[in-house]
Amino acid sequence: MRLATWNVNSIRTRADRVIDWLERADVDVLAMQETKCTDAQFPMMPFAALGYEVAHVGLNQWNGVAIASRVGLDDVEIGFEGQPTWSSKPEEEATAEARALGATCGGVRVWSLYVPNGRTLADPHYAYKLDWLAALRNTAAGWLKEDPEQPIALVGDWNIAPKDEDVWDMAAFKGSTHVSEPERAAFQAMHDAQFTDVVRPFTEGPGIYTYWDYTQLAFQKRRGMRIDFILGSPGLASRVTGAEIVKDERRPKKGTTAPSDHAPVVVELA
DNA sequence: ATGGTCGTTAAACGA
Numbered sequence: 001m002r003l004a005t006w007n008v009n010s011i012r013t014r015a016d017r018v019i020d021w022l023e024r025a026d027v028d029v030l031a032m033q034e035t036k037c038t039d040a041q042f043p044m045m046p047f048a049a050l051g052y053e054v055a056h057v058g059l060n061q062w063n064g065v066a067i068a069s070r071v072g073l074d075d076v077e078i079g080f081e082g083q084p085t086w087s088s089k090p091e092e093e094a095t096a097e098a099r100a101l102g103a104t105c106g107g108v109r110v111w112s113l114y115v116p117n118g119r120t121l122a123d124p125h126y127a128y129k130l131d132w133l134a135a136l137r138n139t140a141a142g143w144l145k146e147d148p149e150q151p152i153a154l155v156g157d158w159n160i161a162p163k164d165e166d167v168w169d170m171a172a173f174k175g176s177t178h179v180s181e182p183e184r185a186a187f188q189a190m191h192d193a194q195f196t197d198v199v200r201p202f203t204e205g206p207g208i209y210t211y212w213d214y215t216q217l218a219f220q221k222r223r224g225m226r227i228d229f230i231l232g233s234p235g236l237a238s239r240v241t242g243a244e245i246v247k248d249e250r251r252p253k254k255g256t257t258a259p260s261d262h263a264p265v266v267v268e269l270a
Numbered sequence: 271a272t273g274g275t276c277g278t279t280a281a282a283c284g285a
Contacts, residue, residue, distance in 0.1 A: 009285085010277055034285085036278065061278045117285065159285095213285085214275035258276065261285080 001071060001106050001269045003029045005155035005228060006249075007114070007211070007262035010036040011066070014260055015043045021249055022050060027266060028071045029105045031112030033157045035064030042066065055103050063098040065114050065156070071106030080111070081142075082135040086128055099132075108236060108269070109143075113156035118177035126177060129159070133186035141193040144233060151236035151269075154195055157211075157262065158229050162187045162197075165206035166226035168218075178227060195231040198267055202243040210245055211262045219250055230267050242268040 004027045008014045011032060022030060035042065035058050042056045053073040058064025067073065079097045099114040113136070116129040136154075143152060160183045161167045173179045191197070209224025218224065232240065243266060250263040 013277070034277090062284080119284085214277090216274055218275095261276070 001029070001108070002027045002266055003031075003105075003108065003110065003153055003155070003230070003269060004264050004266040005031045005033070005112070005157075005230060006264040007033040007157040007228060007260060009034050009260040009262065011042060011064075012037055013257055015046055016256055017249070017253075017259065019046045019050065020256075021246070021264065022047075022052070022068075025246070025264070025266065029067065029069045029108070029110055030264075031101075031110060031155045032066040032068070033064075033112060033114040035066050036061050037064055055101060057098045057101050059098055063114055065099060065101045065112040067101055067103045067105065067110055067112050069103065069105040069110075072104070074104045075102075077102040080136060081139045083139075084128060084131045084135055086116075086125075100136075107151065109150060109152040111152070111154050111156075113154060113158070115157060115159045117159050118183070121175065121177060121180060129177075130182055130186060133183075133189075137186070137189045137193050140190070140195060144194055149235045150233060151239065152195070152233040153236055153267075154190070154231040155229070155265075157227060158187065159227055160184065160187045161225050161227055163226075166209070168207075168209070168223040168225070178225065190231055194234055196237055197229055198232040198237050198240045199230050199243040199245070199265055203245055208245065209247075209263075210265055212250055214258075214261050228262055228265050230265060232267075236269070239269045240267055241270050 052068040055076040056066040118126040118129040210228035212219040212224040
């Protein structure tokens with residue numbers, strides 16, 4: 001089974017590229033983030049035509065997560081237990097809930113996650129991000145307590161660069177989110193709860209990124225960040241036989257829309 | 271050059 005995650009930065013704009021890649025990549029389950037549309041606006045038809053079922057949650061032009069699967073899509077769950085909401089305003093609460101979607105696909109529990117960006121260290125969104133990650137860790141640890149063997153994949157855009165080598169220049173990120181000690185501690189806490197990065201062992205080294213800013217010719221200048229991850233429970237990690245970051249999908253192509261600013265990340269399971 | 275590029279939706283604002 002091949003499982004992938006991709007922050008698509010609008011599925012309506014990107015459907016042609018996502019579908020084109022799905023046809024070529026032999027991916028069984030694709031988790032998407034930043035779909036940027038409502039459930040009614042999600043372009044279901046091209047996925048169905050390829051044999052994929054899709055679950056999606058999105059209530060406006062921000063956030064939105066989805067899971068497309070051709071190996072079954074059961075027990076769909078919007079949000080995880082204890083997931084913090086951003087605001088008391090109803091429409092923004094809904095936005096917060098559109099950051100996590102769970103489903104069981106081919107016997108694997110898959111969560112498509114769009115971790116809050118945090119904006120700046122002083123912004124209330126930063127505290128929200130840390131709260132969100134703490135709640136995820138606690139809830140996910142609870143799942144493993146119930147059944148330590150179950151294969152669970154926590155995949156998506158974590159908006160954290162865990163290591164210095166995961167950004168193109170640490171000096172450029174001084175005082176910024178994504179590299180702060182509390183964010184990195186939150187990422188490590190997932191590992192302490194036995195959810196480990198199953199892609200890193202197959203994609204080691206500096207200069208291996210999953211995201212490149214649209215501005216300043218960042219992709220061409222190789223100025224990227226590694227912020228998209230697949231974390232696996234022990235029952236999932238033991239089945240991993242390979243992984244890749246599909247950098248080519250970040251490349252601009254003639255005759256089609258702009259690429260997402262993120263590349264897909266794929267893991268192969270026995 | 272205190273910008274640059276994308277996406278949303280129609281003037282900013284978020285990433």
